[in-house]
Amino acid sequence: MTVPQITAVRLGGSPALPLLVLGPSLGTSARTLWSRAATHLADRFEIVAWDLPGHGSNSIVAHPFTMPELATGVLAMLDDMLAERGAVDTSFVYAGDSVGGAVGLHLLLAAPRRVQSAVLLCTGAVIGEPDAWHERAATVRASGTAAVVSGSADRWFAPGFLQREPETGGALLHALRDADREGYAQVCEALAGHDVRERLGAIGAPVLAVAGRADVPTPPASLQEIADGVRNGRLVVIDDVAHLAPAEAPAEVARLIRAHAAGEEPAGPSPTVAEVRAAGMAVRRQVLGDAHVDRATAAATELTADFQDLITQYAWGSIWTRPGLDRRSRSLITLTALVARGHHEELAMHVRAARTNGVTNDEIKELLLQTAIYCGVPDANTAFRIAQKVLADLEEETS
Secondary structure, eight states: OOOOOOEEEEEEOOTTSOEEEEEOOTTOOHHHHHHHHHTTTTTTOEEEEEEOTTSTTOOOOOSOOOHHHHHHHHHHHHHHHHHTTTOTTOOEEEEEETHHHHHHHHHHHHOTTTEEEEEEESOOSBOSOHHHHHHHHHHHHHHOGGGGHHHHHHHHSOTTHHHHOHHHHHHHHHHHHHSOHHHHHHHHHHHHTOBOGGGGGGOOSOEEEEEETTOSSSOHHHHHHHHHHSSSEEEEEETTOOSOHHHHSHHHHHHHHHHHHTTOOOOOOOOOHHHHHHHHHHHHHHHHOHHHHHHHHHTOOTTTHHHHHHIIIIIIIIITTOTTSOHHHHHHHHHHHHHHHTOHHHHHHHHHHHHHTTOOHHHHHHHHHHHHHHTOHHHHHHHHHHHHHHHHHHHHHHO
């Protein structure tokens, strides 16, 4: 394993406070990206950011590395810092933008007991296309980081930001020009191999995914995928922000980090009825499948259409979208309630949905055994018969 050298950048706060770790975006330094947000957080956290190889305070560039190895380097840096205090295995809150957010996903997967919660900004479970990253790495190796300054300025900032905040924008672009070409290229190549879409369901810590509405490299859909894929995720979209949210909206990002670390839902405008309905339809399709929802929608009549709208808005849009329980837990609760009430047609549908949400056949069996005690043997007997047929059908469909 190649573990890159990572340098710590202290941005304020007392060591007696909970630890907050901040990750950078490609081409930025920790100070230029995070300093303004850190001023709003230093009373609540000890803040330690980190710089990528060849970026900011980190002049060490050695062998190429992968994203998991980069995450290992970040953890090693933290362990070295904490060992000086005799505080081994201290857990922390994490926040990272772009590649810093991608590193956060790998930390959540590799060291779940260390990361209490994470705010992942302007990032993705996969970012861009491998060929494009390799092409950019070759360009920078040949011509230096100056070759990508113009394109980065277009990607990084929402329209009008450079005119409103020339000092902040200029400092970030200067950090890009000063970045080592080989260090930058190695990060590009690590991003080319970054894809954890199939592993998001293994992440159990609370995750707040923060998108910039004007972000092109990692648009809101990219962050929605993370929020939907992890067990306990939530999405917030910030207006008038593109790819560098901590620099573009430092006070808002700090507010979101504080609230998420405290286990609170960040305050924001209430969603419209149309937004709740749309979110409900998205979750309903993900859990029950497009074919089922299409059949139910097509079968709606003048008599039943309002009822279909009701369950989409309230059951799926208001309950199944809440961040307090993951979908797997909601499936287990729903199955128990349906057995208890004897709703056999709904039970069959939700056995299938439970498998989609990651509940195993053995877990369904254990749940039904539990209902035999607390709901009654006849109810459980019928439920076992229904579940057996559904699971057999699923096995046949996938064989």
